[in-house]
Amino acid sequence: MGLLLVAGATAAVEYPRKKPPVPIASRFPMSTPAMRAPGRMRVLFLGNSLTEYNGGLALIMEQLATSAGIKPVPVFDEVTRFGATWAQLWDVTRAREMIRQGSWDFVVLQDYSTAPTIYRSEMDFYGRRFSQEARAVGARPVFFMTWPHDDQIFLQNRIAGAYIRVAQSNDGIVAPVGYAWQYVLIDRPDIVLYDSREHPRKHPTPAGSYLAACVFYSIFFHHSPHGLTGRIVEGTNVFVDLPAAEALYLQDAAWKTVADMGALAATRPAGSRKP
DSSP: OOOOOOOOOOOOOOOOOBOOOOOSSOSOTTOSTTTSOTTSOEEEEEESHHHHBTTOHHHHHHHHHHHTTOSSOOEEEEEEOTTOOHHHHHHHSSHHHHHHTOOOSEEEEOOOTTHHHHSHHHHHHHHHHHHHHHHHTTOEEEEEOOOOOGGGGGGHHHHHHHHHHHHHHTTOEEEOHHHHHHHHHHHOTTSOOBOTTSSSOOSBOHHHHHHHHHHHHHHHHSSOOTTOOOEEEETTEEEEEOOHHHHHHHHHHHHHHHHHHGGGGOOSOTTSSOO
């Protein structure tokens, strides 16, 4: 996979910024310890706006899995706080409480966008603490490799290296979302991944969030998301509505990226079919 990035052109398009406010209780009805029974996959996402944008990765993952006809229906949930670092997720959110409820297979950890460059030692400290909490309830930590701001795209390898090292130190899994973004930015600069309403641009468009979810789908289900829905809807809110050809391209890009990561992105024992 190439290491040099070029910024793609962006269009002045309005994107849904965030999901509607929700109460403290999870809006995912199956995400209770009683409903997270063995035999169904159970994933908890912890992060900030990069996880929460465009309906949130838990919602997108839920609808991708439903589109694939996976039974029993997996359970996805999330705890997010805009702008949060792992330290803030630890100190001022329900993240630890949610982990300690138990019955999770995977706990996904997404840090502040510039943490690998300005909070590197904090990543090691809190990556270890969250990993210990996850393992205490039988879950495996998954480290969400993010992407750089659009004016610092040369930092992707530094960001990736930080997440890879934290994952290796904690026997975790790497979700190479940043590398998937890198691939698409180079190969298809016409697909807009960055929300163009801010400077520097860092938040995902619906396509960017969808690409991230397809990476997680590839990791958790060991199968390409090719052909799954490109439309994510909750009630009257349409969070993602991609043209079929664009959705297919992003699905395939995610699958390729996860396959290229090999064992670092594997949730199966060594020697199993990739990813």
